Amino acid sequence: MRLRNKPWAKPLIEENPDFVVTEPTKLKGKWHTRFQNNNPIFVEIGMGKGRFIVEMAKKNPEKNYIGLELQTVAVGIALKKQLEEKLPNLQLICANGSGLGEYFEKGEIAGIYLNFSDPWPKKRQTKRRLTYKTFLEQYKEVLDSDGHIEFKTDNQGLFEYSLVSMNNFGMKFDGVWLDLHSSPEAEDNVMTEYEEKFSKKGQPIFKLEAHF
Numbered sequence: 270m271r272l273r274n275k276p277w278a279k280p281l282i283e284e285n286p287d288f289v290v291t292e293p294t295k296l297k298g299k300w301h302t303r304f305q306n307n308n309p310i311f312v313e314i315g316m317g318k319g320r321f322i323v324e325m326a327k328k329n330p331e332k333n334y335i336g337l338e339l340q341t342v343a344v345g346i347a348l349k350k351q352l353e354e355k356l357p358n359l360q361l362i363c364a365n366g367s368g369l370g371e372y373f374e375k376g377e378i379a380g381i382y383l384n385f386s387d388p389w390p391k392k393r394q395t396k397r398r399l400t401y402k403t404f405l406e407q408y409k410e411v412l413d414s415d416g417h418i419e420f421k422t423d424n425q426g427l428f429e430y431s432l433v434s435m436n437n438f439g440m441k442f443d444g445v446w447l448d449l450h451s452s453p454e455a456e457d458n459v460m461t462e463y464e465e466k467f468s469k470k471g472q473p474i475f476k477l478e479a480h481f
């Protein structure tokens with residue numbers, strides 16, 4: 270998903286260093302000082318416009334949340350939501366998820382969310398998928414020993430690929446849902462922007478939970 274450039278996004282991010290971290294490597298191993306507590310930290314990679322991570326932070330004040338996103342415009346849109354709420358347990362990072370091991374210390378993270386990640390359907394694009402083995406290696410490094418990954422998508426091909434990739438990596442599955450919204454799991458589900466869009470079209474939503 271490429272968003273059209275918004276000239277206000279970069280200045281807005283620069284004006285709000287309390288909410289957006291532009292140099293996450295400087296906080297490696299020190300994220301608890303940023304949140305000023307020792308609560309567990311959960312990261313969404315590719316948060317897009319931020320609806321999910323803002324809702325999660327609102328719903329669970331006893332947990333810390335970080336929304337990480339590559340596109341400056343998307344971070345700007347998510348920041349607008351955070352500026353309305355000013356949630357102390359939410360930070361945003363404008364960076365590439367491929368650098369996760371540079372932003373977080375071993376075991377610093379309690380959970381990772383991958384929501385409606387770009388499918389990169391062509392074979393030559395496999396390495397860009399957020400469930401490709403090089404990404405899984407980094408997730409393994411930064412997650413604590415009880416750490417989990419939750420992955421949701423509307424894309425059956427990416428879901429099938431991710432099951433195989435995670436299985437080949439030796440991950441264990443705690444749950445797999447082929448139609449999340451028709452299952453009891455839907456009760457606690459927090460929707461993302463993409464999730465709402467696709468489920469309104471009648472598409473089933475796939476979900477898995479897994480750990481290393």
Ligand SMILES: C[S@@+](CC[C@H](N)C(=O)[O-])C[C@H]1O[C@@H](n2cnc3c(N)ncnc32)[C@H](O)[C@@H]1O
Nearest residue numbers: 270315316317338339365366384385461462463
């Ligand atoms: C299809 S959108 C989904 C957005 C949101 N999670 C949702 O469900 O509404 C995927 C998002 O992931 C971001 N993204 C893709 N690859 C990324 C990476 N390597 N690091 C950080 N963000 C990434 C894209 O810029 C895009 O905003």
